[in-house]
Amino acid sequence: MRLALRLAIDKAFTAATAIAVIGLAGLLIAVLGPMVAGGAQAVIFTSTIEFRRMQLNLYNRGDHDQITRQIARASAARQKVYDLIDEFKQGIDTQYLADQVRRIHRQFGQELKERDITGPTYAELRAISAQIRDRLEHALHTDDQDIWRADLDYVLGFSSDSRLIGTAAEAYFRIARQLKQATNGLDLSMRSQYALALKELEDILQELLGPRPSSAAPPLLRQQYGATRWDQAQRLLHRLLYQTKWVEQGRGRPLVRMEVPRRQRFEGTCLEQLFDYVPNHIRDMLLPRLTFYWQFFIDDSLESHTFGGVGPEVLGSILITLMAMAVAVPLGIASAAYLAETRSTGLPIRIIRMCINTLAGVPSIVFGLFGLAFFVLTFLPALGLGARPSILAAGLTLAVLSMPVMIRSSEEAIKAVPSTYKEAALALGAGPLRTFLTVTFPAALPGILTGIILSLSRVAGETAPVLFTGAVAMGPIPKSILQPTRTLAYGSYDMAVGDRIAELSPHNQYGMVLTLVMLILSLNAMAIILRARASAKLRGH
Amino acid sequence: MTIETKDHMALPVVAADRTYRPLYLTAREDLLGLVASWVGRCLLFAITSISILTVLLIFVFVIYQSIPFLQQYGLASFLCSTDWYPQADPPRFGALALIIGSAYVTIVSMAIAVPIGILAAVFLSEVVTHQIRNMVKPVIEVLAAIPSVAYGFFAIKALAPWMQEYLGIPTGANALNASLVLAIMALPTIISVSEDSISAVGRELREAAYSLGSTRLETTVKVVIPAAHSGIMAAVVLGTMRAIGETMVVWMAAGNANQIPSPWWDLTQSVRTMTATIAGEMGETAKGSTHYSALFAVSVVLLLMTSVLNVISNILLGRSLRPSYT
């Protein structure tokens, strides 16, 4: 019995260890999964014609003729939407119509003068026109259905007047007829509410389809184009069809979010068909197409990462990393060579080793502070280079940070070279320096490279040390190493917490982080392959 | 006896033009060689000493920048007060809550990571074959390679909403979130260092335990882990160092509320760590201001803590390198 219990506990223990490891793999998937899923959407997604139009306009990318044709096709499909809105507006937008009526009156007067009609005829026609104008304006401002109809009928009564046919005054009757038709079944008292609802609808449509072709281009880029991504278009379509309302469920209870079909607000009007037309023709209006937007990695971001890519961030990360490596690699290899080849185990060497250990344990944020206090505020000004964050300062800070990793991995690689190589070279008459340069170093090179790549990947992913020494969230592409730069790591942080506008384009947030993670993981994969090659080479394959 | 020439070679003509430099160096050559090797050695030593210089510079600069603050404000009120109001008038800089915040998330993360890490290390070294171990290793390497800002991103974009939604925690940015992510980040260190030391335990010891009828659990707990305890402790200390020095994750995910958690077991409260304070506030301070200096004082505390841990880990690692079962 006791044995059975012992065995059972042992089984449970083994299972627990297995679960711990399986949990690790699960963790990896949990961490990377959302990033990969979200980030991939920044590069591979279904774009709309608006996206292609933007690419054509901004970067001159894509087949000009084809896109122009597509734009024409989409515009044709959209025209019906605009027509419906205009028709509906006739009955709603009283101010606009009143302005129009007044304009017609002025035009008519002008026309009469041009036709040399003077004297009593002129006075009479002017009076009729004024009368029509007044009645129409009256009609536009009333909420009473009867007065409305009476006014319109009165105006239309003049339509058979032969003196008015063929003149500008005919426009009066067109407006009157349209009004009569448009407001059939329309509750006039609801007109102001309709106006509000229409405004909302038009705003959503502008987000979805972009500004109307006839209107002037809005100042902000994100207002100049409609939904550039199909998923975004789907969301906007949903917002178009359903209105979110917070409904009280009773006293003291929290409000409940409800979605009400927007169609209800336009029941019985000509605009009702819009809610059938748009969902049925959204594809024609936006022409979705699967796109591989590889330029994400080289494009500058536009309007706080609403559009565009992470080009400057990638560039900045690479620049800072190269800067750091340019300093750390020679120093690190020289130090490693000295430590590996020296036969001394004296106090200086022990102190050096202790210091390298200490350096490896310093938190990265302290490196950041050190970089700020030393490189930015003391060292570079002493060289006359100005006390401000720069790629140079960030690179130097990261070089210091990566030194322990560099030294340790290089020393290991150098020590892993069989001593027989060294003996052979010495026996052939090579001096210590020659031996190191021609035999030991080449043999250790793959191992050293592995170390370099691993510290590269560490340096590229560091955020805290560059916070105060060279990274900025927004800024131009640097022109020299004395300017700060955007980096992937800092950009990822900034987009995740600092930037409200970035919340509107989650794919770009994830895209930035994924770019960083992919960069680092591919560097690591390279290191792993190189390490395997190196050990195979030393084994003689 | 004739020589068989297998390669029908012409015997070494090499012998023909053997000319050598004299065996002895001239005095000049000797001197030059001596000077060159001395200069080279000194140069290399100087380069290698840059490490010493850097460590010295780091300590000197960080401590030097913090002195004005400590002179003005006093060590006692800095370490014993929880009032961190750098913008108040007069500003107050009590770092106690920050120090406790750092310790708090670190301890919680270790409480999560250490058992899992040791179990995983035991699994890799005691349970599975070499092949499976080689399959799991890349997972650990990838976990270690992911940059901290990506972990922070995960914490705030995936974990925080999940906590709000499914655990009913009012804010997703809290000590639990930060600790969980710190635990994930410390796991690779803990696993690989303790796995190394567990694997280093001699086979004889294990075989002796098994031959006496111990189960795997008993062998592991009573024999292997005691034998490898130095290395495992070093692993825990290294993991602690990584967690306490981590900036981005706690800055993004811990909520940054300057308070000592109360009640102390409630992990869903927001806390603020030393690293997050430095990262968050340094950008807004002017060089030479009290606030600037105070942040350096915070970093001195941080640096001292990690240095002590570093010394401990080195002692432990040095001990675990010796055969530990004697």
Add this chain to the structure above:
Amino acid sequence: MQGHRPQTMGWTPIPEAMTMEISRPSVTASQITALPSPCPCGVIKAEAFSLYYGQKVGVRNVSMEIYPCTVTAIIGPSGCGKSTFLRSINRMNDLIPGVRTEGRLLLDGHDIYDKRTNLVSLRQQVGMVFQRPNPFPKSIFDNVAYGPRLQGIRNRMQLQQIVEQSLRAAALWNEVKDGLNKSALALSGGQQQRLCIARALATRPRILLMDEPCSALDPIATGRIEDLIEQLKASYTIVIVTHNMQQAARISQWTAFFCLGELIEYDRTERIFSNPTNKQTEDYISGRFG
């Protein structure tokens, strides 16, 4: 036989004709020992030579003369200092910390351990082949050309010539001539060892030290190396350390027996193996040694 032993002398350049004489493809062993002096090969003479690692004795009080253009075998039980003695001849022991020497070790009358010694020149004149084949992880060509390049030979044609000569001399040319750019590590163990010999020959040494060159090889490869040594002794003074007494008997003319860091007996190989004067030597050779 005693009369054939060449006199110890400093090396002087030899006329071309003489070299051709030496380099004849089929010379017999007896002919070589009968060669008229001066001989191009180096002479090594130890005078009460001792070497210590700190407090530990490497070799103690060794006095012997190694004759040019012969194969001298050093035999003895493990740890007897035979490798140490071999490695002192080109000062490879310098790599070990705490080494000091007493007495003198002379190469052509010059003290090897003089502090003015040019190690580069010494090691050029005293080539060495190690226990395990240790070609560099480079191509075959680069391996052989390593020494000449150190001596400042950059001319590609000249290098090619030296490489070919050396590889021919090491009886490897026919096997590798089509793949000189292949990695040396791709060769078999025996080929690697012959490559190492070729590499040592390419620096044109006068003395060739071999530290158990066949211990890591199979019998066939060993046979080829032994043949090679037979051929090489015409133009090199060869000192070979070996564990294998048959090998020593087969290839050497002189044999030295070391025990516990001391030189016990040094005589003609036939004498040592047939009629040793020392009891210890006899025990060792007849296999009674512990």
